[in-house]
Amino acid sequence: MRLTVPLTAGVAVILVAYACGGGPPPPPPGPDLDSLNEAQRVRDSIEAARRAREDSLERVRRDRERLESTRSDSLDTMRRASERVRQQLEVMVHYEYNVARVRAEDARILDAKLAILQVNPGLRIQVSGHCDDRGSDEYNLALGNRRALAAKQYLVDRGIDESRISTESFGEERPLDTGMNESAWALNRRSEFSITAGGAQLREPGDR
């Protein structure tokens, strides 16, 4: 009994010193089985607590990574979807020579834009009309305007507010192909579509 008190006090000193991370512990007292076992238990419990804490931190890190991965996948998916929508919007329509009427085969291209405008109410676009270089330079500005207006009217007639679509004409001033042949001219007779507002995050038609 007289021995127990100093031993307990010694362990306490060791623990305090250990916990405080102070200098090297004083040399252990002479070998005593009980005190050694007690010290081991204390060390084990400390180690267990440390491992538990690390395990917990690891779980939190893994959960966070999983969440971030999920969120990243989701953002990437949305970005890809938005890019698909943008590409769909930028598909051009083409025209016959000296004609501003939308061709029947190009109606589906405008239908795709119609659906996009419907599911993205904040989206605003600009339609620019272009011509081949065979007509009068100045008349082609008027013809390009007619072509842009025809594409816009197609969408307005199907319910899109006209304030969401602006138009401009470049006449023959922005050829895609400077060749002097029918394929070049056909390529240049076109309307182009660009986003003027609300294009940061675009939803695909059919998204809920």
Added chain:
Amino acid sequence: MFKTLFLFAIAASVSPLYAQDSIPPIDRGVRIGITYRPGVRPGLLVLGGNRSTVLDSARAILTRDLDYSDEFEMITLPMGDSLSLGIGRGSDETASSASQEQFINYALFAVLGAEFAVNVHAEDDSSVVMTLLDVQGRRFQRQVRMRSVDPSDHDFRLEIHSAADEFVRATTGVPGVASTRILFINRGRIYRTDSDGADTRSISPPEVEAMSPAWAPDGREAAYMEFPGTLYRHDIRSGSRLTVSPTVEYQNFTPEYSPDGRILAFSRATSDGTHVYTYNLAADCCLQRLTVGRLYDNLSPTFSPDGRRIAFVSTRSGIAQIYVMDSDGTGQELFAPFDYGVTGASHAPQWSSDGLYVAFHRAIDRVPQIFVMEVATQTVRQLTSLSRNSDASWAPDSRHLSFVSNRTGSRQVWIIDIRTGRTRQLTRLGEARLPAWSPRIIEQVPNN
């Protein structure tokens, strides 16, 4: 006698070589061709004389101007001026040295076929004098003393051009058009060049993409459209420019000044299509729309010289054709006749300054060609047939037209004399189009 015969043979062998478009028959009801009566123009001889950089430059520019006036049969000798035909250097070998100073061999000039002769000589080492001689009347017709004798001076060329115009006035009663400039578009920039194709320079900033330049009647200002569609008034002298205030909205193009310079007519592309508008520049107010209708376009206005009528393009018949209206928009009617379903689209009308003609281009098998309509009779004749030819602009003499042609492979500005059909290439840049011919430039314009 032998000398006379020899020179007469030389004179008879001299014949001008003119490039002319051949005119094939097209379009029913349209008179085809040009009126050309060879041999009726007076012969003109530019004399040689003392040589120097200044005198050689002056002679070359003056000769070219008089040739380009298309008013003379230019008499050229096989050896150029090596025969030293000039004042004081005649064939009268018996004349004394003193009298040679005054001797003008009118007889020799007449034998060479000249009704007029032009002499360029220096006086006092600091002055150049250009003299027009009436060979038949054996007298001085006009004399112009140049203020500038430095060929690098920007006024040097203009002074010679003005002298050439004065000589044309003295011989025909109507001044020439050498002292004019032509604006055109080269890859989006506005350039100007003298009427002989020299002294070509850009007048618009490089960042500006412009179209449709048009001269103000005083020759000091030009209007043009800058993409996406604002009209500007550009001061040729200072290079400064002003926005035509109502044109900051919509796409506005094809500006055209009224003859008094107070009104600007132009085309505006709106949601109703393209229509002709006017704006009062003098009062900076009063935008007025002259044409209506959602189903067709109206554009490219051009004033009659009295300012009371405006010719323009309209698609109201289903295809672009030339119409006319009063300057307030009333009385709209077809101007240049066409056969529905047969005649091609017609564009870019330009009313001549004498009011007698309207030039435009019309598609023949989808290829544009230059046409001229006589206003009084509304008869139309075709001027060009080689390659694509479009966008004609009248010289102030109502005789010459600048136009765009791709006959050399690229679009360049050419000039045609509507009386003879003689054509010449004006520009040789990568591309040149939409020419606008200035009024006569009276005031000397500083370098810009």
